[in-house]
Amino acid sequence: MSYTVPGFRHPNLPKNDLGFTTKDYEGRVSTLCAGCGHDSISASIIEACFEMSIPPHRVAKLSGIGCSSKTPTYFLGNSHGFNSVHGRMPAVATGANMANRNLLYIGVSGDGDTASIGMGQFVHAVRRNVNMIYICENNGVYGLTKGQDSATSDMGSISKKGEPNPLEPIDLCSIALQLGATFVANSFSGDKAQLVPIIQAAIAHKGFAFINVISPCVTFNNTPNSTKSYDYIRQHMASANAVDYVPHEEEITTDYAPGTAEIVTMHDGSAIHLQKLDEKHDIHSRRSALTLMKDYKAEGKVLTGLLFVEEDYQEIHETMNTTATPLRNLTEKELCPGSAQLEKINEILR
């Protein structure tokens, strides 16, 4: 019985700036079905955090309910975690973020948790621009309840159940773009070369970073006529760009052909190198992203890559002008400034 992974790792495993190896970013062994795309997303998060030398104890993982929402157990075992009520991860993440803006918040959700029961929660986290990473592990089925079509399942897609899905899908990237998300990406669990740098860019992004990751359900939705199977995505996937995350310490040396490359500087001084694969795409334009997604869909293709990054915006703390100090660090002195201060405040309101 193997419900544990052996303790040995490759003897030459590299160390990051903190002296950690990827082992220090692992969680417990996955109990998801063999071959689940979610496990590759967990591995990508581990890789991204390792490469960026994120101190594990400065990360909070949040999730709702579903196969996707089990995954925080399987990565960053030394980080904080909160498994919330079904669909309510955004509210808990917002609350946690308001209480302490100094942690890195990684929210993991699925298509059921986001596009069905949690839709009302999701949209408000987007429009508030909560500083967090929101990863939707999107497989088009409710895996944990035996594979019913979910709200993101494409019309006509046939899962293991055998009946074509009769309803229009919800496109989470489009919704995020329309509601003002400041970072939107679409990716595929089977393409770590694309997914890992996107997660790194999302970590560097200050604001709501939405990553929709198509993550095939091997048990219920990896069928020949499913539009969320490994084969279908591999055959129909198109990339808007190739993303390369560059930490600020590194000198930028890569030469791109003019007109095809773009460097987007992040708030923390790091940068994303984008190599455009579709010249019509403008990374800074919501309209361009929305149009391009529609165009590709009309051609029967799935557009992936980093779709949109906003550079001039306010995240929720800036909008609400809240204190920079985590609430747990505020003392009675700051919280109860005394009757003279109260009098001043009351004066303003009179």
Added chain:
Amino acid sequence: MKPTDVNNPEYYHKVVDCQFACPSHTPVPEYIRLIAAGRYTDAYMINWESNVFPGILGRTCDRPCEPACRRGRVEDKPVAICRLKRVCADNKSEIKDRLPEIPKQKNGHRVALIGAGPSSLTVARDLMPLGYEVDLYETNLKAGGFMRTQIPSFRLPGEVIDEETGYILDMGVGTFFNTRVDSLKALLEQGYDAVFIGSGAPTGRNLKLPSYANDEGNNIRVGVEWLADVSFGHYTECPKDVIVLGGGNTAMDCCRTALRLGASNVRILIRTPIQAMLASEWEIEDAQAEHIPILENHNPVDYVVQDGKLVGMKFEIIEYSIDADGKEVFTPTGKNEVPDCELVLLAIGQSNAFPWIERDMGIEFKDSGLAEVDEVTHQSTNPKVFFGGDAAFGPQNIITAVAQGHQAALSIDMMFNEKDLHDRPAPGTILVSQKMSIHDWSYSSVISEDQRYLVPHADLATSIKNRTMEVELGFDLETALEEAKRCLNCDVQTVFTTDKCIECDACVDICPVDCLTFSTNDEEAALRRKLTMPANNLLQDIFVSTDLPTGRVMVKDEDVCLHCGLCAERCPTAAWDMKKFEYRTTKAG
């Protein structure tokens, strides 16, 4: 790279590092699993089939398997394979009913074996069940060869040799002990159809420095001869101050034996630094554990003999280096030392001499004094005469002698069946899935993180007083079980089927040691570099699949794979499976 041909038996064989390194290719993981299961007799018989002397080898083997053991690359120390072998010998039940039947009706071929050491006995073991009439000639009174004469009893008790040589002699081998063969020609004239020469490398090298003659060989002794004398009880005591010259395993045996015969000041003097010694690491450790000093960089100059009595030995201190061509260079420093001694034991090498083989018999000899012997068939230039063990290619070790005995027996049998001796039969291989259920394998896939267990030793003060008291006590069964669990089951192979793979990455994500990568194909050097963890150990192969639907290939670096089976457990389509690989070398018959 071209896709790996896993149908070549040597590919998976090489993955089983211990078995591959063993000259006899003993299926090590298989018998370790049997030990863990408490099936000591079964474990013993697997060994007996392959290496003939499990009890002897479990104490004295040169264990090429252990430096090869994958565990040594994954963590610090290899599995204590050799000492686990002893566990099955110590704890087995009666095996006589499991030994092969010897046909009463003989096949009419008579074979003579010269020397009753491991290689000759192996030939007898392999040929007797086939109906050959086998006669064994031995100078000493008992069988065992150098296992008996040169390995001291405190490392290898005589009863163990009696038992394991007995299994073979009891097959009905015609024995001529206390019989020195003085003429090969005369022997062949007795009507033998083939002769196997397994007479070892009986001559130790002497060191005749200027004053050697003054001692007349009384207290300057060749180590192997002195050990044999001790073994047969010709010497029961020795002087206080003893110098042992040489840095090989014989030197270690000489010094520890001298200690037990009453010497109080035994020293090993070597020309090289300790790091360059030829002795096995563990034999050096055992000598050092008995507080025997090893004095390095001492080049012998002369013996000091006064009034016909050896009183000391003169050494020059040298500086040791290795030149650009990799040759050892000994640079004199001009400093001399003259330590006292009453006995010098020379353990500076062994050589072969065959004065009893007539030179007009068609057996060609090389300048080294060894016969011209085919490395595969062990046949000499006289087709009736075969060589094996130290007599064939110079001093090696017991397990090599056994392996050569098997090959020579096969050649002899092939010769009588009129087959081409170079057309060796392929090894037998079996590959069977070990899957029991979704999380269950028929082997224990859980990886123990325990470090190597130490074998308990007898109390030093007591054991150095008794030449025949065994120093190593062997594992108790509880410790043996824990040590057995350290084995990584490398014979349970990760077998990949390209057609079933959906490239979901599950195996890549779960692999604890990052030995799997989906990659675009390339030539080997480039492919090794671009794996998740670069495959820098060039001694270990990389597996490359045929092309997958995305045009990539699955590449596996065999180097540190734990054989934990997680890739196969997490594979949704059983593209990975864990299959037990059996590799059986072909033996006579």
